[in-house]
Amino acid sequence: MEQLIDQFGEPKLLMASGAGVGLVFGATAYHSRFCLRAATVEVAQLSFGPKLAIWLVAFAAGLAMVQIAILSGHLDVSTARQLAGTGSLSGAVTGGLLFGIGMILARGCASRLLVLSASGNLRTIVTGLVLTLTAQASYRGVLAPMREKLAGIWTVSGGSERLLLETTPVVGIACGLALLGALAFGMSQNLRKSELLSAALVGTAVFAGWFLTYRVAAVSFEVVPIQSITFTGPSADTLMALVNERVLPMSFGLGLVPGVFTGALSVALVTGEAKIQRFEADTPMEKYLAGGVLMGFGSMLAGGCAVGAGMSGGAILALTAWVAVFCMWIGAIGTHVLMTWGRDARSVNS
Template identity: 50%
Template sequence: METIAEFVEWLGEDRGLALGGLLIGALFGFFAQRSQFCLRAAVVEVARAQFGPKLAVWLLAFSAAIILTQSLLLAGQFDTGNVRQLASQGSMSGAAIGGLLFGIGMVLARGCSSRLLVLAANGNLRALLSGLIFAVTAQASMNGILSPWREALAGLWTIDGGHARDLLALTGMGRSSGLLFGIAWLAAGIWFARRYQVKAWGWIGGLGAGLMVGVAWWFTWRLAGLLFEPTPVQSLSFTGPSADVLMLVLSPPGQQLNFDLGMVPGVFLGSFIAAWFARELKLEGFQGGHAMRRYIIGAVLMGFGGMLAGGCAVGAGVSGASVFAVTAWVTLTGMWLGASLTDWLVDRQGAASFRNLAAPSAP
C-alpha cells in the first residue's frame, strides 16, 4: 500500500493511473498476441463442433480472471461496492440486444475490439481500419448521433444497482461459489488445452491475459482509496476507452489522463513488442471491396452494440463476468448466440451457396 502511495505521489494522480493502465495493458497485449486470445475464434470452434486450441485459450483466460478476482474479494484485497457494473443501474435490454449486435459484428469483422487492437499493432490494416470505425461508432453511440437510439433501447428494461445486478447475491451463492465456478472452468480449459496440444505460449498467454483483468481490478481499487479525486474502480474494457482515446487524439492538448487512456495504447504497445520478438510483424490489407464492406459493417455493429451493452468481449465477457454482474453474463450469452448464428448464416451457409453457384452445371 505504501509503495503505491509513493508511486502516485511521485508521478501525480492522473499520470500514476495512466502509467498503471499502460503497464497492465501492455502485459495484456503481449499475452493476447502470443496466445491468439480471441472470443470470436472460440465461438466459431464451438459453433462448428470443432473444439480446439482457441476455445482452450479463451477458457484459460476466462477462468483465470474469475479465480484471481474472486480470490482478491475473499482476501479483502478488492471490493465491488464502487464497481460500475454492479453499483449503478443496469440495462437488461441493452445487455441482450447489445450483446447480440456485438456478436454479429465480431464475426463480420473477424475479431472483437481487443483482437482488432492486437492485430492492428502487428500490421493488419484491416484491423486498423475496423478499429478506427469501431471507436468512431462507440463515440457516436455514447455522446453523438447514435446516442438517442442507444438510450431508447437501453431504457426498455432496466434494473437497479446493488444486489439486483449481482448474480451471486441473486442466487444465494457466496464468493466461495464464485471461486469454485472459476476453478471448474479452469479445469475445463486445462482439459481442452491438453486434449488439443496447446503450445506453451497458449498456456502462458491465456492465463496471463486473464490474470491482467484481476490485476486491473486490484490496481484501480487501491488507487481509488488513495486519490483525492473520485476514481472509478474498473478493469479492462475496450468500447468506452477506445472512444476516449479517439477523442484524446482529436481534442486540444491538456486532457486529463486516466487508466483507460494508458491502457489502450499499452495493449497496442504490448502486442507490437510480442509480434516483433516473434517476427510476426506483417502488413496485411483488404482483398476486394466485398471484404471491406463486411469489416466496416462488423465494426459499426460492435461499436454500437458494445456501448449499448456497456462492455465488449473483454469488458463485459471477462471483466464484468469476473465480478458476476448479471448484465455482463446476459451480454456474454448474447455475444455467443449472435456470433454463432452469424457464422452459420454468413460464413457457412453463405460460403456453401457461393460454392454451389460457382460449381459447373451438369450437361
C-alpha cells in the same frame, strides 16, 4: 500506494497502471491468439478445439483470481460501474447480439482488432477506427438517442440486483475448479505451455486492472473509478483526446490503449510476424466496415465489448455482463452458421 500517490499523483499512477496492464494484455493476447470470435467459430463448427481452450483459460483465470481476491478481502468491486449503476438487460441482449454479428463480419472483436493492428494489419486499423467513431456517436452523438431508447426498455437497479451471485467460499472453489478444468482442456488440445501461460496472463491482466484501480481508489482523497480492461470507451476517449486536446488527460483508459498496442507490437516484431496486410478480394471492406459499426453501437448498448463485458464484467459476476457475453456468443454463432450455409448454397447452385 500512499507514497506513490504522494510522489506521482493519482492521474499519473492510474495511467501507468493502465499502460502496465495493457502491455501484459497486448503481449499475451497476441502470443496466445486470444480471440472470442475464433472461439465462437469453433463452437459453431462443433469442433471444440484450441481457440476455445484459449478463451476458456483466459476467462476462467480472470474469474478465479478476481473472486478469490474478493473472498479474501483484498478486493472490493461494489462501486464498479457494472454493479453500482443502473444497468440495462435490454441493452445487454440487443447490444450483445449486434456485437456478436459484427465480430463475425469484421473477423475479430474490439480487443483483437487493436492487437492485430499493431502487427501492420491495415484492415483492423480501418475497422477499429470505424468501431471507435461509431462508439463515440452512440455515447454522445447522433446515435445516442437510439441507444438510450433501447437501453431503457428493460432496466435493472444497481447493487444486489445487478449481481449474478454473491461471492462465497463455494463460488470461489467453483471458480478455481473452472480454471483447473480449462487448463486441463487446453492441455488436451496440445497447446504449447507458453500459449496456455499467455492465456492465463490475459485473465491475470483483467484481475490486475481491478486490483490496481481499487488500491488507488482505497487510499485516494479523490473519487477514482474502479475499473479493468475494456476497449470501446477507452479507444473513443483516446481518439477524441488526440483530436481535441493539446495535453492528454491522464487516466487508466488512456494508458491502456497504447499499452496494448505496444505489447502486441513488441511480440509481433520479436516473432517476425509484423507485416502490412491490406483488404483483398476475399476480405471485402464492406463486411469489415459493417462489422465495425455493429460492434461500436453494440458495445455501447451492451455496456462493454467482448473483454469489457465478457471478461472484466464477467469476472465480478455482473448480471448484465454475463447476459451480454452470452448474447455475443449467440449472435456470433448464428451469424457464422448463416454465412456458411449461404456459401454452401451458392456453391451447390453454381
